[in-house]
Amino acid sequence: MVEKIRRTLRDSAPARWTALVIVSLTMMCGYFLADVMSPLAGMLESQLGWTRADYGTYTSSYGWFNVFLLMLIFGGIILDKLGIRITGVGAASLMVIGTAIKYWGISSPALEGVTIFGLNARLFWACIGFATFAVGVEVTGITATKIIVKWFKGKELAMAMGMQVAMARIGTAMALGFSIPIARATGVIDVSRPLLVALIGLIIGLLFFLVYVVMDKKLDESEASVVAESTNPEEEFKVSDIKKILTNKGWWLIALLCVLFYSAVFPFLKYAVDLMVNKFNLDQGIAGLIPMLLPLGNILLTPLFGGIYDRKGKGATIMIIGSILLIIVHALFSIPGLDNWVFAMVLVVLLGVAFSLVPSAMWPSVPKIIPEKRLGTAYSLIFWVQNWGLMGVPLMIGWVLEKYCVVGQTVRDGVTVNMYNYTLPMSIFTLFGILALIVAFMLKAEDKRKGYGLEQPNIEQKR
16 A cells, blocks of 8 residues: 555656755756855956955865765765655755855955954855855755656656756856846945845745655655655665675765766866956956856756657767767867857857766666665765865865966956966866766666666566
């Protein structure tokens, strides 16, 4: 009876796609905040006096709590022990709290001229808020992934994950394209204004997740099924299961591919608008429109490639192709003479294809390697590894720019600021792409040895 209730709901296409859209809207609001400061690097220098090294410190704070306090790992364990509803509401609430701290830190006049632990007080509190938000958004992401597996396993799993990623990328695109216009909206530049918009969006995102909670309760509405699941030792996660995850070579290859690939994409996006200004000589007000093409392309391509994986398979091959494209794009970005904005636009579109290929195959491959009862912890451990890159790489790029890449000065918004040569940073991103490609080939070889089925379709064949 339990299986009948669950399968009936899961087999309802309107129900499972509605659940996906609701959860994806929450993630879209989160991703808007995650990148809302990325186009403002130049304004942060002219308005708040932040150097690129300061900006690198701020962007690296995303991983402070997740990496050093192991909050991501605890979040995954809580998800597997306490379930989707409690974990999801708590994580979405943390996004709101972290953003509120960040907004206060950036906007508060009382912090002007104050230092904390050697950092400008505004920078310090922006970092604390961003680190708190990061715990929330990463755990919400893990929860959303487990929700999708719950509703779509054996069905359109990769397409569903692709749709969730696509909607999240809408948030990224909006941040890259509209942060500067929002900051300039009243004619007086205010770098805190985009944060206020993001805070309002995250409150709405929390309300969306509360709506999903009602749907999740309906999915588990039979009291008998809840009792049966909670008392079945085969279904209950144990902390000792972490060892089984960490000794799985396939899991490690997925985690390494994740950190290497995303280290060449998300940190790039943090500096992409600044790259367009410094290398391609675009006006700061419109420079975000080109990086905006990357997430906009994901909206269509990630579900498309996910659908191909669902029906045709070839997941490991898809990841290899995406890694090759990543290398080509960053290598071409690093060539000094190629500085036409049309060329930049073409490269960003190609990077968007790569950014669609790898995630569309990588995330749906995890359930083929790890049992469902350990998925929350497995994804959280992958995200923890990924956060080392999201923390360390932006910090490194900011330090490299400040130490080795200053090539002059110019005046923007009435303030003299530095100009930067991005050849060395783009070469670093290219190296990450090369390492990702090596790991992708290793993953394909491991799949061939262990028979995980990464090259097989996700949709179960009806008998």
